[in-house]
Amino acid sequence: xxxxxxxxxxxxxxxxxxxxxxxxxxxxxxxxxxxxxxxxxxxxxxxxxxxxxxxxxxxxxxxxxxxxxxxxxxxxxxxxxxxxxxxxxxxxxxxxxxxxxxxxxxxxxxxxxxxxxxxxxxxxxxxxxxxxxxxxxxxxxxxxxxxxxxxxxxxxxxxxxxxxxxxxxxxxxxxxxxxxxxxxxxxxxxxxxxxxxxxxxxxxxxxxxxxxxxxxxxxxxxxxxxxxxxxxxxxxxxxxxxxxxxxxxxxxxxxxxxxxxxxxxxxxxxxxxxxxxxxxxxxxxxxxxxxxxxxxxxxxxxxxxxxxxxxxxxxxxxxxxxxxxxxxxxxxxxxxxxxxxxxxxxxx
Numbered sequence: 528x529x530x531x532x533x534x535x536x537x538x539x540x541x542x543x544x545x546x547x548x549x550x551x552x553x554x555x556x557x558x559x560x561x562x563x564x565x566x567x568x569x570x571x572x573x574x575x576x577x578x579x580x581x582x583x584x585x586x587x588x589x590x591x592x593x594x595x596x597x598x599x600x601x602x603x604x605x606x607x608x609x610x611x612x613x614x615x616x617x618x619x620x621x622x623x624x625x626x627x628x629x630x631x632x633x634x635x636x637x638x639x640x641x642x643x644x645x646x647x648x649x650x651x652x653x654x655x656x657x658x659x660x661x662x663x664x665x666x667x668x669x670x671x672x673x674x675x676x677x678x679x680x681x682x683x684x685x686x687x688x689x690x691x692x693x694x695x696x697x698x699x700x701x702x703x704x705x706x707x708x709x710x711x712x713x714x715x716x717x718x719x720x721x722x723x724x725x726x727x728x729x730x731x732x733x734x735x736x737x738x739x740x741x742x743x744x745x746x747x748x749x750x751x752x753x754x755x756x757x758x759x760x761x762x763x764x765x766x767x768x769x770x771x772x773x774x775x776x777x778x779x780x781x782x783x784x785x786x787x788x789x790x791x792x793x794x795x796x797x798x799x800x801x802x803x804x805x806x807x808x809x810x811x812x813x814x815x816x817x818x819x820x821x822x823x824x825x826x827x828x829x830x831x832x833x834x835x836x837x838x839x840x841x842x843x844x845x846x847x848x849x850x851x852x853x854x855x856x857x858x859x860x861x862x863x864x865x866x867x868x869x870x871x872x873x874x875x
């Protein structure tokens with residue numbers, strides 16, 4: 528049994544971590560921090576955890592966190608950086624759900640996140656926590672940079688095409704839509720029910736901070752000598768609570784020599800416990816992954832032309848955040864990768 532702590536557990540990714548870890552067979556949640564809610568019982572804010580998590584929020588304390596086996600950061604961007612240098616001196620292993628250590632190019636991170644990086648010397652030590660690509664490195668990692676939600680859905684959908692150099696990497700398009708929980712638990716007019724209900728809109732069209740993360744991850748899987756990935760990424764807001772649907776477009780390099788794409792995807796993800804390639808002709812729905820750590824994918828080539836269309840759905844709070852963090856933890860500590868995550872999606 529390992530002891531875990533969560534820094535910043537009052538947001539949606541924090542409570543999703545608590546939901547998953549509460550029934551994990553190998554984990555005891557020992558510390559839950561929040562400066563704003565210190566002294567308040569967790570179940571008083573999240574009544575679904577009543578009878579499962581009998582802890583109160585406490586102020587974050589590096590000495591206390593350093594005594595734990597693993598610490599999750601479910602904090603806004605920039606927060607983990609300030610505590611990371613001290614924590615990295617301990618034996619504690621760290622899984623950061625924010626974007627603080629995802630992008631290896633520090634000036635690029637600073638450009639997109641509009642702040643100076645507080646721990647640039649640690650960026651190179653972070654392992655990008657996409658298990659379907661970096662499982663071996665995750666196992667021995669000290670610091671995990673857990674991927675973002677849009678990056679997870681988009682990368683898993685495009686990786687088989689890019690690994691096999693089948694499509695033009697300079698003309699990729701990701702048209703993705705997320706539920707409102709992706710914006711976090713904050714009081715904003717744009718997130719109110721009356722504002723998002725019965726509506727559908729794009730945002731961040733001129734540039735979204737998940738773009739450099741996606742491009743970095745896709746470039747990492749390209750064969751040597753391939754033109755670097757350039758992606759047009761357009762996110763949208765869905766009038767639902769949780770879920771991401773990514774529709775991805777890629778142009779084939781050679782329409783006269785195209786492998787069976789269905790078989791290609793099935794073989795690539797055959798041994799991945801949380802990627803489900805649907806049978807040919809079936810299309811994924813966000814409701815089929817709600818509350819689960821599964822990414823469901825379909826691959827199509829409409830009218831047998833030069834464009835491949837990939838549909839990828841995840842729960843943005845689970846496989847797109849907290850579930851993937853727990854999956855990383857399982858790999859790091861040698862647990863069954865499905866431990867605490869082998870749950871059926873919620874329907875209806």
